[in-house]
Amino acid sequence: MGSAQSRDSTIVIPYNERAMLLTSYTANSETIYRPNLLGGAVDYDVDLSQSNCGCIAAFYLVSAPGKNSAG
Numbered sequence: 001m002g003s004a005q006s007r008d009s010t011i012v013i014p015y016n017e018r019a020m021l022l023t024s025y026t027a028n029s030e031t032i033y034r035p036n037l038l039g040g041a042v043d044y045d046v047d048l049s050q051s052n053c054g055c056i057a058a059f060y061l062v063s064a065p066g067k068n069s070a071g
Contacts, residue, residue: 015051020064029065037061 004019005012013019021033046057 032064034064 004014004017011019020027022031023033024031042059042061044059046059048055048057051057
């Protein structure tokens with residue numbers, strides 16, 4: 001299993017993987033990056049030049065951390 005890597009202003013996410021942005025190296029609910037996008041925009045480019053035909057590329061923004069199913 002690969003892992004997402006960042007270089008300069010580029011994030012490389014391997015095929016069939018996910019990535020999340022953190023404010024530190026420790027992944028917990030306090031370090032998840034939560035930008036204020038109200039009235040803003042997200043701009044990104046996707047390089048699919050190495051992908052096979054029929055590739056489905058999606059970009060999702062979700063509220064994190066997710067709801068605790070126990071509560």
